[in-house]
Amino acid sequence: MTSILAKKPKKMKLKGLKTLGQQLLSSRAHINNLPLLLGFISPSSPPPHVLESLLSLQSFFTTVLADLPPSQSSKKRRRIDDSAKQDPEFIYRTWLRSKFDEFVTLLIEVLISPDTEDALREIVLDSFMEFVKLGNGGSFYSSIYHKLLRSIVNSPTPVDFLSELLALKYFKYIDVRYFTFISLEKLSKALDTKDTAGDETAGGDGDSRSQSRESMELSICKIHYIISHIPPLEGNDGKSEYEMWSGSGLPSNEEHDKKKLSKAQKAEDKGWKAEKQTNTVLSPASIAKKMKLKFTKAWISFLRLPIPVNVYKEVLATLHQAVIPHLSNPIILCDFLTKSYDIGGVVSVMALSSLFILMTQHGLEYPNFYEKLYALLSPSIFMAKHRAKFFQLLDSCLKSPLLPAYLAAAFAKKLSRLSICVPPSGELVIIALIHNLLRRHPSINCLVHKEDGDENEEDKNDSGSEKRPGFDHFNSEESNPIKSNAMRSSLWEIDTLRHHYCPPVSRFVLSLENDLTVRSKTTEMDIKDFSSGSYATIFGDEIRRRVKQVPLAFYKATPTSLFPESDFCGWTFKYEGSNEIKEQKTVEEDDASTKRQRIEC
Template sequence: MATPSKRNKKNKTTKQYGIEELKTLGNELLSSTSKINNLPILLTVVSPSSPPHHILESLLSLHAFFLTQLPQLPSSTATASASDDGDQSKFIYLTWLRSKFDEFLKSLIDVLVSDKFDETLKEVVLDTLMEFVKVANGGTFHSSLYNRILRSIIHSTGPAEFLIDLLTSKYFKYIDVRYFTFISLEKLARNLEGKDVSDDKTASADGTDESQLCSNIESVIHNMYYTISHVPPPEKSDDTSDFEMWSVSDADDKQLKSKKRNNNVLSATRLAKKMKLKFTKAWIAYLRLPLPLDVYKEVLVNLHQAVFPHLSNPIMLCDFLTRSYDVGGVVSVMALNSLFVLMMEHGLEYPNFYEKLYALLVPSIFMAKHRARFFELLDSCLKSNLLPAYLAASFAKKLSRLSLLVPPFGVWVITSLVHNILRRHPSVNCLVHREDFDEDSGHKTDEVNASNLDNPQTGATACQKSGIDHFNIDESDPMKSGAMRSSLWEIDTARHHYCPPVSRSALSLETDLTVRGKTCDVNVGDVSAASYATILGSEITRRVKQVPLAFYKTTPSSLFSENDFAGWTFKCEETSEINESNENAAKDLLDLEHSAKRQRIGCQ
C-alpha cells in the first residue's frame, strides 16, 4: 500500500504535466531505452481520476511502446532460471516491464467501465485492449485477458449496453472472439449460480472486491443476457475461409490457406461442432440463474427461434421449460411455444400437457400481450385426430363458457376455435344440440306424463332438472369436468351478439360440420390478434349492400310502442293512487273557492 508521501508525489506528478509535456515524455520513451523512467509517469496518468485528454495522450504512447516489447516479455508467473549475471539482470528488467504492462491493463479496464468518460474515449480504450488480446499471448488469442475485459463490462455498475454494442459491431464477427465469449459467459454464469453475490466478500483475481463488482445481481444478469443474445449463433459452413479470425497473424493466415485443400471440410465441420457445443453450454449455464421476470419473459419469447436451432440437443432445455410451464399465468403462456416445439419436433413426452393447457383457459388470457400466439398454438394442440373425445369436449365447453365473460374480440376467437374442434372431432358434435334427460327414469323430460305435470312437486322437479348444466368450470381435470353431459348453449348467445363480426362468425356453426368435404377449418391466426380497434376498422371499411331503414305510416307519439314490450306493463299502482288523491285535493280546493265566492256575493 502506498504511503501518503508517495501518494502525494503521484498526484503532484500527474498534475504538473500538460498535454505537450506528456507528448514529449511519450516520444522520448519510444525513441530511447534510456528514458524508461518516463514509463511510470505515463502510467500514473491512465487513471479514472485524470482528464480524458491526458489519458488519451498517455494511452497512445504506452500502446505503441508495449506493442514492441510484448514479444520478449515473460509471463506473469515466470521465474528466473538464467545463470549468468547479464541474463539475470535482463530478466529482472523484463519482469519489471511485465508488471508495468499488467498495471497498464488494469488501469485501462478501470477507465473502460468508469462512468466519468465519454463514448469516444471508451471506444479507443476498448480497441487498445482488444489489440492486446490479439498480440499479447505470442500471437494467439489471450483468453484470460479477454475474460477479464468481458467480466468487468458485465459486472460494471453503469450501463454496459454501449460497450456490448461495440463488441457486437466490431469483434463478434470473428469466430474466435465468439468462441471465447461463450466460454467466458459460461464461467461467469457458473460463478453466479447457487450463491448470493452481494454476500461474497472474497477478493477477485484482479484485486477488486467481488461484492463491489456484483452488488446488484439483477443488473449482472441483465448484462449477461444482453451479451449472449447479441453474440451471433454458430454458422454452418463447409469452408474454413468463411470463418474470420481475430488473432491469426499473417504467417498463420498463409499456413491456413496452404492447408485448405487437404482438410478444409473436416476442419470446418469440427469448428462448427465446437462452436455449437460452447453455445449450448453458455445458454444452459445462463438459464440456471435466477432470472428477473422481465428477462425471464423475453427469454421464453425468443427461445424457440434464437436458441433451439443452434443447440447441440434442444431436449436439454426440457427441465427449464417444464418448470416455466408449471409456473402458471403469462409465464406458462410464453413457455408453451417452446415446449410445443420440443414435443412436435424433438419427441418430448409431457403427460400433463393438456391438463396444464386446460388450466390456462381463463378470462385474463384474452387480454394478454402474447394471446395471438397462444391461440394459434392452442388450435394446433387440438388438431390431432387421436385426441380423446372427453378432452375435445372439455376444451370446447370451457371456451364456450368463457364467451360469456370475455370482450367481443375474445368471443370471435372462441367461435373460431369451437368451429375447428367440432369439425375435427365429430364425436363431440352431440354438444351442439342436446335435449335434457331425466337421470332417474332415462326418459326425456318433455315426455313426462300430463298427470305428473299437474302434480306441483313432480312438475317442480322436472323443471329443475331441465335447467341443469353438468359441466363444472372449476374442475381442473378435463376428464372430471362433465363436458360430455352438457351442451354448447353459450354459443347460442353469440348468434345474437351486438357485435356484427361475432354474430356472423357464430352463424358458421349452424352448418353441418361433420360433412368435412363441404367445410374447412377457420384460420385462427386471422382473428387471434383481434381487438376493439381491428373490429371497428373492419366494420368501417366493410361495404354494406343494404341499409336498414324504418318507415312509419303515422308519426309516432312515443319512443317505444306497446308491441315492442309484449307482456310488459309500465303502470304503477302507487303512482295512480297519488294522481287520484291529487285530483281529489284539487277538486276540493276548487269547491272551497266557489263557496267563498258565493259568500262574498251574498254579503254584498
Template sequence: MESPMKKTKKMKKKTPKQHSITEIKTLGQELLSSASHINNLPLLLTFISPSSPPHHILESILSLHSFFLPLLPQLPSSAATSSSSSADSDQSEFIYLTWLRSKFDEFLKLLIDVLVADESDETIKEVVLDTLMEFVKVANGGAFHSSLYNRILRSIIHSTSNAEFLIDLLISKYFKYIDVRYFTFISLEKLTRNLDGKDASDDKTASADGTDESQLSSSTEFIIHNMYYTISHIPPLEKSDDTSHLEMWSLTDDKQLKSKKRNNNVLSAARIAKKMKLKFTKAWIAYLRLPLPLDLFKEVLVNLHQAVIPHLSNPIMLCDFLTRSYDVGGVVSVMALNSLFILMTQHGLEYPKFYEKLYALLVPSIFMAKHRARFFQLLDSCLKSPLLPAYLAASFAKKLSRLLLSVPPSGALVITSLVHNILRRHPSINCLVHREEVNEDSEHRTDEETNSNLDNAHNVAKPCQKSGLDHFNIEESDPMKSGAMRSSLWEIDTALHHYCPPVSRFALSLGTDLTVRAKTSEVNIGDFSAGSYATILGAEITRRVKQVPLAFYKTTPSSLFSENDFAGWTFKCEENSETIIDNNENGAKDLLDQEHSPAKRQRIECQ
C-alpha cells in the same frame, strides 16, 4: 543543459494533473526513441487514471501502446516470471524483461479500471477498449488471448454503470469475428458458473422460477441483466459447410496460421465453427440455471423458441427449465408454452400433464394478455390431433363456450373459431350441439362411460330444452372429471343474440353440420387471435353493406319522439305568441316580423 535523469525527477515532483499535454508527448517520444528513457514508463502510467483529464489519458495510452506492442513477443508470461530461472539467459536481461512484464500487467489493470469507471468519458472508453482488444489479438503470440479477454468481459459485466454502452461497442465492432463470439460463450459460461456457485447460491431455490426476486441483491440482478444483454446479442452461426467467409480477429495472416498449426491452442475458423454450437449450448444452459428476475424471466421465455432452440446442439436439455416454467401458471405458462410445444412436436419430449396444465390456462384474463395471439394459435395446434380423446376435446370446447359469456367481443370471435375447429376435427363430440334432456339414470355417468357409448350419441335429437341442470363443472381442474360429455354447448346460443354484429354472424356457422368435412373448412385462428375493439370497429367500417336501413315518414314529424314512445308524456307547446311577447316584448316582435315562412313561425312559437 539538464540531464534526462534530473528532468525526469523534476517532472515526478509534479502531480499528474499539473503536467501539460506537451510534456506528456515529450515523455512518450523519449520513451520510444531510446531505452535510456525507460524511467518515463512508470511516469506515463500515473496519467492513466479515471480522475485524470481525458487528453492526458489519451496521450499516455498512445505512447505506451506503441512501446509495448513490439516487445510483447519477448516478454515472459505472468506465470513464468515467478518460476523461471535465469541460468539459461543473462540475468540482467531476464530481470529487465520481468520488470517490463510487471509494468505491462499494471498497464492492463489501469486500462480496465478506466474502462469501467463512472468518471471516464465515452470516447476514452472506446479508445481503451480498442487498445485492450489489440492486446487480445497479439499478446499471446498471434493466438487469441482468452484469459485477457475473459478479464475484460468480466469487468464489463460486473460494471454497475454504463455496461450497455461497452457491450454495444463489442457488438458493433467485434462480434462479427467468429473467434470473439466463440471465446465470449466460453467466458460467459465461466462467469455464470462462478455467479451461480458463489453470489446466487443462497437464493437460487427461492427465485429459480422467476416468481420471487426479493432475495436477489441489486448487484447480482444487475450482473444477470448484463449477461443476458451480452449473450442475447451474439449473432448465431449460420449452418454452412463453407467457412471461408468467416472472419477472425486473431491470426489474420495465413503464413502465421500455418506456423502455429502444431500449437493446440491455435484454433482455425473451421475448428471454431464445429465447436460453436456446443459452446453456445453450454453458455445458455448455464445461464438459465441462474435465479432470473421476473421481468428478465419473461423476456427469456418469449425469445427462447426463436433465438435459442434452433441453435442448440440438443434442445431437449431445456425440458427441465421449460416444464418448471410451465408449472408456474398464469402468464409465465403462456410464455413457456411456445417453446415447450416445439420440444414436444419436433424433439420428442413427453409431458404427461400437458393438456391438464393447458386446460387450467383457460381463464378470462388470458383474453387480455399481451401474448394472447400466439397462445390461441398454439392452443388450436395442440387440439388438432385426431388421437385426442373425446372427453378432452369436449372439455376444451365446453370451457371455451362458458368463457364466451364473460369475454369481450374480440375474445368471443376467438372462442367461436376455436369451437368451430374442435367440432370439425372431432365429430364424436357433435352431440354437444343438439342434445336431448339428460335422463335421471345417466346423471351419474363419468366421461369415460359416456365416451365409450359415443356411437349412440350421433342420433339426431331435438334442440336441448331448458332442464335447469348443467353437468359441466367449470371449477374442476381435471378435464376427465369436468362432466363436459354430459353437457351441451348452450352458451353458443347466446352468441346468436350478441350485441356485437360480427359475433352473432360468426356464431351462425356453428349451426351447420360440421361433420361434413367436404363442405366445411377450418378457420384460421390467426385472423381473430389478435383482435380488439379497434379491429372489430375497423372491419365494420370497411365492410360493404348490401342493405342500408332507412327511415321513411309519410308526414313531416313535428317532434323528436312520438307519444307512443313515452306513454303519459306530451310534447305539445301550449305557449302562444302573446305569452312570448309578454316575456320578451322587443326581441320577439323583431323576430316575428323577420320570419315570413309558416314553418319558421311555427318553430318560433314552440320555443
C-alpha cells in the same frame, strides 16, 4: 474499482506528455517514462491526456509484447532455469510484463467508469481489443478478454454503451463469440455459487442482503444482454466461412504455428499445450461443432441463475427461436421449461412455445401437458401480450385426431363458457377454435344441439345432479378436464352470440350452423387471422366494409320500453311514474314556447 496508483501524477501539459511518449519509443534509456504515462490512464484525467498516453503506450507495448514472459497469474507459465531468473534482460522483461498487466487493468477501469465520455470509451475499447488480438503471440488473448467481461458483469453501475459497442463491433468475429461463451459460462457459475453461499449464510443485516440481491440481478441482466446479442452460429448458406478477429486457426498462419512448436517450447507444461489445442479448435473447418457446445454450456449455466422476472419473460419469449435451434441437445431444457410451465399465468403462456417444440420435434413426454394447458384458459389470456402465439399453439396442440373425445369436449366447452366474458376479438378467436374442434372431432358434435331429454337413464338417476330444465352439468371451476362433465353439456353459450351486439361476431357465429362433420365441404379456420384482433381491428374492418343498406334511427311509433314484452314473457319495463313525467314535460314545453314569444316581441 479503485485506481492502482496510490498517488496522482503531477499536472503536465499535453505537449510535455507527448514528449514523454516520443522519448519512450526512441530509446530504452527513457523507460522510466512508462510509469509516468501510466499515471494518466485514469477516468479522472482529462480525455486529451488519456488519449495521448494511450497512443504512446499502445505503440510501445505492441512492439515488445511478443517477447514478454507470461504473467504470474497465467496458466501457461513456462519452466525457467534458476540461471535465467538472474538474467538482467529477463528481469527487465518481467517488469515490463507487470506494467502491461497494470496497463490492462487501467484500461478496463476507464472503460467501465461512468465518468468516461462515450467517444473516448470507443477508442479505448478498440485499443484494448487490439491487445486481445496480438497480445498472445498472434493468437486470441483470452485471459485479458475474460477480465474485461468479468469487469463489465460485476460493475456496480450499468455500462450499457460499452456492452452495445462490444456487441456491435466485435461479435461478428467467430473467435470473439467463442471466448465470450467460455467467459459467460464461468461468470454464470461464479454467480450461481455466490447465490448458493448467500442462501446458506442468510443472516446479518437486511439492507446488505438487499443490496447483494440487487447487485446480482444487475449482473444477471448484463449477462443476458451479452449472450442474447451474439449472432446465430450458422451462416445463411450453412458453410463454416467465418471472419476471425485474431489469426489463430487460419491456414495462412501455419508457418507461424510451426515456429511456436520449436524445441525451446516443447518443455512447456500442460497449460500451454491446452492453450495450443484451443487455438487449433478455432479453425474454420471445426469451429461450428465446438461453437455449438460452448453455446449450450453458456446458456445452460445462465438459465440456472435466479433470473429476475423481467429478464425471465424476455428469455422465454425468444428461447424457441434464438436458443433451441442452436443447442447441441435441446432436450436438456426440459426441466427449465416444465418448471416455467408449472408457474402459471403469463409465464406459462410464454413457455408453451418452447415446450411445444420439445414435445413435437425432440420426443419430450409430458403427461400433464393438456391439464396444464386447460388451466391456462382464463379471461385474462385474451388480453395478454403474447395471446396471438398462444392461440396458434393451442390450435396446434388440439389438432391431433388421437385426442380423446372428453378432452376435446372439455376444451370446446371451456372456450364456449369464456365467450360470455371476453371482448369481441376474443369471441372471434373462440368461434374459430370451436369450429376447428368440431370439424376435427366429429364425436363431440353432440354438443352443438342437445335437449334436456337426450341424457341416458344413468345420468338421470345420478343423485349428485339437479333435475331442473336448463341445468348445465359442466363445472367451470374444475381444473381437471376429465371431471368437468363437458360431454353432458352443450354449447349454449355460442348460441347466444347470434344476437351479439358486435356485427362481426353475430355474422361469424353462423359458420357453426353448417354440418362440420362433412369434411369435404368445409375447411379449417386459420387462427392467425383472428388471434391478433382487438377493438381497433374490428372497428377498422367495419368502416372499410361496403354496406348496401344503412340502418336509420327511425321509429313509426315512439318506443315506451327498452325491450319489447315478447322478449321477456312475464316481465314489464313500464315505469309507474311515466304519466307524471309526461305532465312535467308538457309544462316545460309550454314554458319554453312562452319564452320564445317574449323574445320575438
